[in-house]
Amino acid sequence: MADQLYIGIDSGTQGCKVVVVSRSLGKVIAENSSPHTLMENERGGREQDPAVWVTALETALESALSQSLRLVKDGQVKAIGVSGQQHGFVPLDRDGQVIRPAKLWCDTETVPQCTTITERLGGEEATIAAIGNTIAAGFTASKILWLKENEPENYRRLHTILLPHDYLNYWLSGEFSAEHGDASGTAFYDVRNRQWSQFALSAIDPENDLLAMLPPLRDPHQPAGRIRPELAAKWNIPSDVLISSGGGDNMMAAIGTGNVSPGVVTASLGTSGTIYAHSNTPVIDSRGELAAFCSSSGGWLPLVCTMNVTVATELVRNLFGLSLKEFTQTIAASHVGSGGILLLPFFNGERTPALPNGSATLHGMSTTNFTKANLCRAAMEGVTFGLRYGMEVLERNAIAPNEIRLVGGGAKSPVWRQIVADVFGTPVVSPLTTEAGALGSALQAMWCHETTQGSKATLGEICDRFIKLDQESRCQPDEGRRQQYGDIYSRYQQLEGELRRINS
Ligand SMILES: Nc1ncnc2c1ncn2[C@@H]1O[C@H](COP(=O)(O)OP(=O)(O)O)[C@@H](O)[C@H]1O
């Protein structure tokens, strides 16, 4: 029998990653990536043209597919899964054409609209009571009101509202669909009842029927459609290839780290930083700091997101013109606490803590510690302190990790993995495939295909077969460094409190 191949696509902020999984070999046999460009403005606007995602997807997919078919001559693609950066707003007109670039998860231009919607819903407490989440900066809701208020011509043309991964599913299959994990990050979705929230939609626009612009919600094992015939012919793959429901990148990385039942905690060091765990029931934080998301595997995925992780490390690395290798070596040669320098890394503003209009701050510089090495390390430590706060929010909501599965671009750095272990006081390990969003997408695609074939295999069983931890990546916390970081973290929190006061 021909080997069955599954393609996983992860369309992230900085680029698109594609993996191909072989069922008979039980592993990833090819992978590739292609970068995205970002449009930024001084008002906090962060946008991408969806055409950029399509170009990167085609480039990475064609290369990974040809690599895999060279390796597995009788390989036959059965299904494709898509993971996408969460919360982006892709506005389509009546003909299915993109009206304007997508505003992204890291866009803070729409903060005034967050306030308006929250007020219309009766305040933050009432909002959490209604939908499980706040109208946080970055979530999709405020982007729609922003379009109405700022680009009325474009708003009049609005016919269909999609998230980034929904758009790529549409591009692949020609069908409109949504799924619960990604939908739960819109702030117009009721997390407890797993449905679009008419209440929140009316607060965004009381005059228009936004519900009619939303695609139907699919369950995670259901297909979003089949590959468009033109693409099947172009890529020389069968015309019945399934497109699985897909999901937000964190939901798919949860699958790609085996985080599909309670007990596992995943952290991601990507453009953003995230930390999350699976739950069989909704987890709603009364303070709204924990995002009450659904998973893309049938449950819930309480998550904390910080907006500045590799955003900050890359800015400092590029400032000094260092390669990734030189950056890692420079930090490895520096010491815990960066000689007393602290970086509060809110370059893009911040979601957790809620400082959408905040900016980054350097503290503790003297004539003796102001060195390249200390500034590089301060960036890595600062963003890690931000995620430690995320872990505390999880703990406040009764999710306590005894080990962290670390993924995302930054997880490739051994020195960063050790800093995470020391700052969190928790062992850290990465899976063999750190492109967890892409792997999770391939595994969800396999689950979807198997289910349509009548198999009763659960997603958990599929994860157990295909996800292997990289034991060599394992880092244990060092007690001395843990204590040092505990003291520095207290100073970080004090400074962050001051910043919050200045910004309020
Ligand atoms: N060894 C490393 N050390 C530090 N940062 C790294 C390393 N390898 C990759 N990165 C960074 O990871 C980032 C990409 O992470 P990724 O999770 O793919 O992002 P996204 O999904 O947001 O597009 C890039 O900014 C890259 O520079």
Ligand SMILES: O=C(CO)[C@@H](O)[C@H](O)COP(=O)(O)O
């Ligand atoms: O906004 C969130 C989560 O709520 C981000 O995690 C985005 O989903 C972007 O992810 P990356 O591009 O950093 O992977």
